[in-house]
Amino acid sequence: MANNLLFSSYIVLLLAIGVQLGSCATWSEDASDIRHPGKCVIQGLILSVGEEYDPKDQCVKFICGEGSVATGFNCGSRTMSNCEDLGYADVSKPYPDCCEKKFRCFRNGQEEIMQL
Template sequence: MFCSRQSVFLPNFLLLTGAMVLLLLHSSTTEAYSGLIPADPDNPGKCIYRGDVLKPGVNEGIAPCQRLTCNQDGSIFIEGCGRLRIEKCNNGERIHMDKPFPECCKLRYKCKKPDGSPYYIERDAFGGDQQNKLRR
């Protein structure tokens, strides 16, 4: 049976795309996220993320507030913070986008009191429990 490189690449690409979509959907309703992006079979030993080649080891400052670790086999361990859903509040705005992960996870939310007047709250979308889990 003939098996072209494209026929092997397509299922892997679709699997990776589906995993990233699920990761993004999950991050919109929860705090922190992490996962492993498999190596690209067409680029052995290279970490490719959104079309860019990452340097080996830890890569900080990847939008939107993420840390990517490029492994020797070309796989990428991704860590990031999502946005919390808080009733009667907006989606939140990052307070420290210029700081490295996880310091950039702090968000400021504009909320409404029952009388309609606004108030602001700050939350860390990368909670202490998650920090401990990812450090293990």
């Protein structure tokens, strides 16, 4: 019984992580600079391996990795049928909290502002 409960909890956790990760996009890029060996230089900021950078007013995060390779994360694509994308709801929030988007939708002749 306890094993079944533990297994069920594990599955729910994996699904929750999958939903969160499924809504983002990631990429890697060379962030080396000969003046700063072993570090990442991102938008003029010098980061050590493992350090994170969340640029203000952008919904993105960078993590400096081994070999001066930076991994970037953004929200990926979110769309709603028959709706106009009004952009991010609040880019001042740190990633991934800033990923919520606003949409203007028309349903049954009524305008609705929705967040997703």
